[in-house]
Amino acid sequence: MRARTVLPAVAMTAVSMVLTLAVVVMWLGAAMPWPVALVVGLGIDGGWLATLAYERRLAAQGDHNQAVTAVGWSFGLIAAGVLVAHALTADGSAGAWLAVAWLPIAAKALWLVHGLWERTALTPAALDAIHGIQQEARDEAAVARARLRAEAATEETRLTAVTDAGARVARVQAKTANTLAGAWSTLETARKGEGTGRALTCVTGPVTPGVTTRWDLPVWGPSDPVPALESAIALTDTALDALIDEIRHSEDPALSYREMATRFRAAGRSASEVRLRAAWKRVV
Structure with missing residues (x-):
């Protein structure tokens, strides 16, 4: 995982340094001896590389220095400015040089991204622990959802059974009430009948x-x-x-x-x- 962020930054930094050195030698070679132009180009690249190495050392120690960071960005801007100036003064190839003039700034941005990744990176053990916690939480949530669904289904079945039983009880009670009402009506008719008393007295x-x-x-x-x-x-x-x-x-x-x-x-x-x-x- 670390190589995914550091390798692009290293590659772009190397390309930017080579381009800066080449442009300085070609640009200043016409006005001064080429060894002098080479020293100037190496000075720019060396200063940029030195500040970059110091920044990486501070980052490895968990520290940060704004002054060193400002110097590093200054060397990056100088390299980009050299490429832009050469593109503006070149004959017939200005577009090609402008297309690569942004590489020093892009290299600094990639080192910034790599530093952010290092400050937030976790060890494999920590990542495994986080994955286990997340998986456990998902398992508990799934079990809770299944339990709720099962309880809901059980409660629905129970309510259906209770409702059916209540309906059966109500039907039996209604039937019994109708039977008792008919029997009581018969008894009441017999009690109020004119011949009931005489018939019972005749017997007793x-x-x-x-x-x-x-x-x-x-x-x-x-x-x-x-x-x-x-x-x-x-x-x-x-x-x-x-x-x-x-x-x-x-x-x-x-x-x-x-x-x-x-x-x-x-x-x-x-x-x-x-x-x-x-x-x-x-x-x-």
Whole structure:
């Protein structure tokens, strides 16, 4: 990687020095002996090369000197000025010399680029570490995106299942409500029917002679809690008969079996349905 920036700078610098030396010898050779012109050309190239070497030494030490840099650019401008002056005074080849007059400035610019590259260059170990960090970040980002997509798909599936289950529950509830409404309508019609009471009394009359039985169908609504059987007190048949008779005649007219049973259990008493009905028959 280092050769990609230093080799073009070295090549352009060498070409610029050769051109500068040739132009000085040709330009001043007519006015003075050629050895003197050669010394002048070598002086320009030598000064440029010396300042360039000093700049490279400072750059290798991590240092920088503005004065040395200014002297180096001055030698580059002098070389470019010599080429431009020769191009302006040459006969028939001014365009060709102007085409190469920019090489000294380009060489200085390439050395500047090479210096910038050296100040920002990293070792292979550091580059490998950076590549590993970037690859790890890309891997984590890809895993995070895949996890989010999977979670989104799972949530979508769950919501779809919940929605379908809710729809099925709603359909079952609607069907059950319709069935209960129809059954309750039937019960209500039977309760309010004119012949229902007479038919039920006709059936129960032989069982409970002399007692007017009241038939009430269940009422749609909240029900009263019944005390727990564990807290009730067991009664003998005699005590049970006396208690039932007392509850039955607590109001006028006498209470029905259903009303008596409700008040009996509300008072915290305990008796099975069979015993309670047997006692009721004995009392009545």
